[in-house]
Amino acid sequence: MGIKGVSLSLLCMSLLTATSGWAAEIHGRSSTQFESFINDMTGGQRQSELNEYLRFSITDIDKAGKFSLYGYGRAGQDFSNGEGLNGRLYYLYGDYRDLYNKVDFKIGRQFVNLAAGSAIIDGIQVDLKNVGPVAFSILGGRDVLFGLNGEIGPAGNTAMGAAAYLTGFKKTDAEVSWFRKYDRTDVSRDILGGSFKQQLLNCLNVYANGRYDLVSETFQEFQAGMKYFPTSGLIFTGEFFQSYPQFDTTSIYSVFAVDRYQEGVLRVDYNYNDKISFNAGLSHENFGEGANAFVWRVGTGLRIIEPLKFNFEFDDRNGYYGKTNGILADLTFDIDKKSQVSAGLDYDVYQRDAMTGDEIARRYWVAGKYKLAKNMAVSGRLEDDVNVTYTKNISGRFVFDYDF
Amino acid sequence: MLFICTLLLLSAMYVSQATAEKQPHKEYAELKLSECNDCHKGEGIALNHDSDWVRSHRSIAGKAGSNCSQCHTQSFCLDCHQGGGINADLSTANFGRDFVPKSHRSDFVQLHPIKALDNPQSCYHCHDQKFCTACHDRFPRGSFRIKSHLTNGTSQTFTWTSEHSSEARRNLQSCQTCHPDGEVCLRCHSSKAGARINPHPRNFQGGNISSRTNKTCRLCH
Numbered sequence: 001m002g003i004k005g006v007s008l009s010l011l012c013m014s015l016l017t018a019t020s021g022w023a024a025e026i027h028g029r030s031s032t033q034f035e036s037f038i039n040d041m042t043g044g045q046r047q048s049e050l051n052e053y054l055r056f057s058i059t060d061i062d063k064a065g066k067f068s069l070y071g072y073g074r075a076g077q078d079f080s081n082g083e084g085l086n087g088r089l090y091y092l093y094g095d096y097r098d099l100y101n102k103v104d105f106k107i108g109r110q111f112v113n114l115a116a117g118s119a120i121i122d123g124i125q126v127d128l129k130n131v132g133p134v135a136f137s138i139l140g141g142r143d144v145l146f147g148l149n150g151e152i153g154p155a156g157n158t159a160m161g162a163a164a165y166l167t168g169f170k171k172t173d174a175e176v177s178w179f180r181k182y183d184r185t186d187v188s189r190d191i192l193g194g195s196f197k198q199q200l201l202n203c204l205n206v207y208a209n210g211r212y213d214l215v216s217e218t219f220q221e222f223q224a225g226m227k228y229f230p231t232s233g234l235i236f237t238g239e240f241f242q243s244y245p246q247f248d249t250t251s252i253y254s255v256f257a258v259d260r261y262q263e264g265v266l267r268v269d270y271n272y273n274d275k276i277s278f279n280a281g282l283s284h285e286n287f288g289e290g291a292n293a294f295v296w297r298v299g300t301g302l303r304i305i306e307p308l309k310f311n312f313e314f315d316d317r318n319g320y321y322g323k324t325n326g327i328l329a330d331l332t333f334d335i336d337k338k339s340q341v342s343a344g345l346d347y348d349v350y351q352r353d354a355m356t357g358d359e360i361a362r363r364y365w366v367a368g369k370y371k372l373a374k375n376m377a378v379s380g381r382l383e384d385d386v387n388v389t390y391t392k393n394i395s396g397r398f399v400f401d402y403d404f
Numbered sequence: 405m406l407f408i409c410t411l412l413l414l415s416a417m418y419v420s421q422a423t424a425e426k427q428p429h430k431e432y433a434e435l436k437l438s439e440c441n442d443c444h445k446g447e448g449i450a451l452n453h454d455s456d457w458v459r460s461h462r463s464i465a466g467k468a469g470s471n472c473s474q475c476h477t478q479s480f481c482l483d484c485h486q487g488g489g490i491n492a493d494l495s496t497a498n499f500g501r502d503f504v505p506k507s508h509r510s511d512f513v514q515l516h517p518i519k520a521l522d523n524p525q526s527c528y529h530c531h532d533q534k535f536c537t538a539c540h541d542r543f544p545r546g547s548f549r550i551k552s553h554l555t556n557g558t559s560q561t562f563t564w565t566s567e568h569s570s571e572a573r574r575n576l577q578s579c580q581t582c583h584p585d586g587e588v589c590l591r592c593h594s595s596k597a598g599a600r601i602n603p604h605p606r607n608f609q610g611g612n613i614s615s616r617t618n619k620t621c622r623l624c625h
Contacts, residue, residue, distance in 0.1 A: 053490040163468035186617035195467040202448030232445035252586035257605035279455040322518040342494040346510040361511030367494035387511035
């Protein structure tokens, strides 16, 4: 599939030369990226790769402007580690809208999303709208999974689903859906999903969503929460989440007893104009049979001096299975309208158990970007990872972006 | 009488709500977030795209009929969820050729066993279980620090019996990463051989599995 994906991407690129004969509009981005990194998967050898990303949209293909084509993929060549050519086709689909002002079609490889499940499929999605307060979606196709070096999973795996959702209600959202996956001819996942959101009193948002597993007859995931926003810059969040691990019916693990995971979250997020933001949160995690953990987080974003922006996050976890605490910090400076430099640090202290003691992992990075023209830019990033495995691990990328 | 009044009230509510449809967002895609939130607050609609957005966007984006596509292409979602990098900003890191979200920080290969437990299902929003196995298959089995897999003091026996059941129940998906076919579990948890220890939960609905596949039950029965 890696080679097929490359061929398809090249085919689409060839369409660009035909633009002068069409009324259609073609837009997109080409991003050429040179990357150098240590590949742990091939015994810690340095790998140098050239990757080409292409994303395009072709709109107004027909006179009525209802048909469009969208695509996004990546093709790459390894020059040093013997991994050769590889690629990913993320999506390539035709989109036809407003058939009789009621039906939208998407045909091809696409990302589909329902409350009951999401997937990348090679197939079709049909949406029926403008038929009252409820709209409908139905979708199905081959289930596409990406692994480390290409597509994985049998070619015969499929996914299908259907949804009904409220439309035309300004302050209420509701959706019920069903999602099923096939492992060749066996039904591997069978899920009902629901999502609900209601805005109240101009300052309150209550929401809930869940996935009900028809095989184990349990709520695989359930989330309920409330957001209180007294001003346009302040949000208080309280949320409850619980889940059970889920397995394909074709896996022996689907028959095992498992504990329920539960999590409670309290957060506050505050933005003061565009210059200062602050957030803090506390999570309590329950893994079952008395195992618990607490995670608390604080963060801030500062842009007090206009061309300079500083972001900082700290989190601390204590409890079951190990403790960690760490920071993410980065500083960005806009030199002028065309150029930007940035630098950052990830610093994490972690302990797997009492016998291992503390380990420290650090990542230092610097980066820069320069706009050559309105539609062209170059950027680069260099980083050094220092951790239990490496005292020095330099990696980097150089990117050329062209918008059309 | 009460039923008729309720019906009339619901119809009136529907008419008033239906005439106040959701605002299309396409023309506002380039606005500053503070301006978006000013408008949202004025209309009584919850603020979003805040600092909690990466964690909380699922309740809005994860459903049919969401309006995300009015401002974002599918590449925006897939860059984060599937490792693409066409729109990556300078602060986005790589793991090999793939781009990774901020949650995958510093030495995530070492950190992820702990981080993955903060909402264990979050990994599966981006990764299939086969992704985990592809990596874990490459490393020697004895190199992981899992309590039930450690030797008991200086003896050769493992702290298996006392620890593995609760560890497995709390995080069975991690067992699957190294033992994708569960062959080691079947040594004790099969009805055909071994210790014949029942692995099923209470209220186990075996018929729901056997009606969908005839492979799984036959491994033990």
